[in-house]
Amino acid sequence: MSERAPLLKSQRSLDHELVNQGHMACPGCGAVLAMRYVLNVLGPKTIVVLPACCWSVISGRHPASALNVPLFHTAFETAAAVATGVRGALDARGDSETHVLAWAGDGGTFDIGLQALSGAAERNEDIIYVCYDNEAYMNTGVQRSSSTPPGAWTTTTPAAQPEDRDKKDIMGIMAAHRIPYAATAAIAYPDDLMAKVKKARDTRGMRFLHIFCPCPTGWRTPPDMTVELARAAVQARVFPLYEVENGETWSLTLEPEGRPIADYIRAQGRFAHVDDQTIAQYQSATDRRWDQLMKRMAQGC
Numbered sequence: 001m002s003e004r005a006p007l008l009k010s011q012r013s014l015d016h017e018l019v020n021q022g023h024m025a026c027p028g029c030g031a032v033l034a035m036r037y038v039l040n041v042l043g044p045k046t047i048v049v050l051p052a053c054c055w056s057v058i059s060g061r062h063p064a065s066a067l068n069v070p071l072f073h074t075a076f077e078t079a080a081a082v083a084t085g086v087r088g089a090l091d092a093r094g095d096s097e098t099h100v101l102a103w104a105g106d107g108g109t110f111d112i113g114l115q116a117l118s119g120a121a122e123r124n125e126d127i128i129y130v131c132y133d134n135e136a137y138m139n140t141g142v143q144r145s146s147s148t149p150p151g152a153w154t155t156t157t158p159a160a161q162p163e164d165r166d167k168k169d170i171m172g173i174m175a176a177h178r179i180p181y182a183a184t185a186a187i188a189y190p191d192d193l194m195a196k197v198k199k200a201r202d203t204r205g206m207r208f209l210h211i212f213c214p215c216p217t218g219w220r221t222p223p224d225m226t227v228e229l230a231r232a233a234v235q236a237r238v239f240p241l242y243e244v245e246n247g248e249t250w251s252l253t254l255e256p257e258g259r260p261i262a263d264y265i266r267a268q269g270r271f272a273h274v275d276d277q278t279i280a281q282y283q284s285a286t287d288r289r290w291d292q293l294m295k296r297m298a299q300g301c
Helices: 005-015 029-041 054-058 078-093 107-111 114-123 170-176 190-201 222-234 262-267 275-297
Strands: 046-050 071-073 097-103 127-135 181-185 205-214 242-245 247-251
Touching: 005 242, 029 097, 029 190, 029 205, 029 222, 046 078, 054 097, 078 097, 078 114, 078 127, 097 262, 107 114, 107 127, 114 170, 170 181, 170 205, 170 242, 181 190, 181 222, 190 205, 205 222, 222 247, 222 262, 247 275, 262 275
Parallel strands: 046 071, 046 097, 097 127, 127 205, 181 205
Antiparallel strands: 181 242, 242 247
């Protein structure tokens, strides 16, 4: 009897999952973990607004769905605009309890959806917007986005002409809108991630979460390395974990070890063409961005 109790407890927990088994994600997909963690906090009273992205496929074809919450598929560029409309419809019905979750990739956030996102942020719409960041347009065949890091291979930045621009500072952009809450998170640190989702859930107005989600297919890595790669990115200060309140208060939520970036880079096939001298340049750039972030936190802006 005592041996079965943990299994029964685990089964009860599984019954309350809002992401079903049998979804259509690639093996090792970080975006599935991200959705699972977020919905575990928000609960069943959530409507997901989903533009074109990997999750458009992962969720399954109508009338089936991998999510146990209402799901609204929409155009690539309109996640924030449609979420705004859904929120307005709920408010008109007197429903203030249901959360509206816009869920978009980096292509639909950093690039194609930025105009709608900026508009919703400027109006301080009462929605939660999550960007799950796998650093390229993965669903359409691994094309570069403005989230793709320098040196990375994609089909539009081949090894002979790799990405040569820094990743867009999406958190700086959102902080400039002075929205109530914005935060970074990574799937390797679920406690930190879910604490930030809870904080977003309990805050009114526009909330933005930037979640780091490695992609084995686009990064050319084994599926079982996804979580470790997310952890390595945080510990190497490539993707720091912090939050910004009202565009003014910047707070680090996890102190990284400052591991060498080379370990993180060398583990990924998309950087296989990069030499040691270039990695040293990436290390210098990472150190510079970290110093800039620490200045922002010290200055509160």
